[in-house]
Amino acid sequence: MTYVLTGDSAPLSGFAGMRAKVTTLDPRMRIVMTALYAVVVVSLSNLWVLTSALGLSLSLLALSGLPPRETLKRMAMMDSFIIFMLLLLPFTMPGDAMFSLWGLEASWQGLWRAVEIALTANAVILAVMTLVGTMEPVTMGHALFALKTPERLVHLMMFTIRYIDVLREEYQRLRTSMKLRGFRPGTNWHTYRSYGYLIGMMLVRAIERSERILAAMKCRGFSGRIILLEAFQLRRADLLFAFILGAALATLIWAEVHYAAT
Incomplete structure (x- = not known):
């Protein structure tokens, strides 16, 4: 099995090479780590831990080399799909009254749930845009096929x-x-x-x-099979990035458990 790859297969060495070059890491590893990242962040509920997860997503954005302003604008456009739900959630979720508007009471529990959803959505969306959204469609398809999709x-x-x-x-x-x-x-x-x-x-x-x-x-000879010309290879930088991101996710899980226990 072989793959046609361009751009994403540039060599890296060490953590210094990761700066502004996350997009050159192994596409398979980026997809797997993005899925793991999304699962971990969605399972979190503590606001402080979710804020840390959003900070981790911003760190990934800084390492990716993407233009921060344009990327954050795109994320804000995606937020527009859930903004009305977030605004209405304090009025639809029962709990301790925060204030009343036109006879409708807004609850503190609804406000915290809205903040929780907003932090979760933005952390996951930003990570997906940084790690997966920068892939060429053909590269993403080849990587998914290599992952037995x-x-x-x-x-x-x-x-x-x-x-x-x-x-x-x-x-x-x-x-x-x-x-x-x-x-x-x-x-x-x-x-x-x-x-x-x-x-x-x-x-x-x-x-x-x-x-x-x-x-x-x-x-042109298409037989329903994906023709592969170059094999993906995990390099030291790929494994180092996966280890660092995995350790960060493990820290988030530990913090969630710690806050839940106290």
Whole structure:
């Protein structure tokens, strides 16, 4: 089994080489450590420990060499999906009253739970963006396949990443055609029917495109197997990074148990 790798296989030596080069570590190790990191952080509940986990994620960001401002902006955009839930949680969770707003009482327990969810989500999201989000799609697919992920699932992920932008462009062309024909959306049956036609046309064109792509791949000798050209190799820097991150996660677990016991 062989892999085509670019960029992510640059050599490293020692902890100093990790600075701003986390993205050059072994992709398999990065995926495994990200999954382990997410499992550990999700299992935490103490706010001080979760704050430490967020600090660890920020440390990973500093080591990754990614632009901090742009990365944190992307994380804030993801936070917008849960911000309303966090704002409503103090009013929907019973407990000791904190204040009352329009007859609705906000509880301290709901506030702490909202803070807990926010810290957990941001710590995990930032770690995923730092360790896995910087991988090329092909590299990620090869790494998942090397980790014994089902081959069809790997193919599905790689094709989805590759062609989701193609489908978006197709959608934009269809929307432009509708606007040129005078379509203006509204709350009426004509709008609902037009959107139904739009979705149906998208599905039809997606099926036609998939058939053309499959035919082209077969003409180039595709047999449904992932062709590998270079084997992944764990280096000293990979093992050192995994050990340091594993020790940090073990410290978080110890701190959680310690706080729970006291």
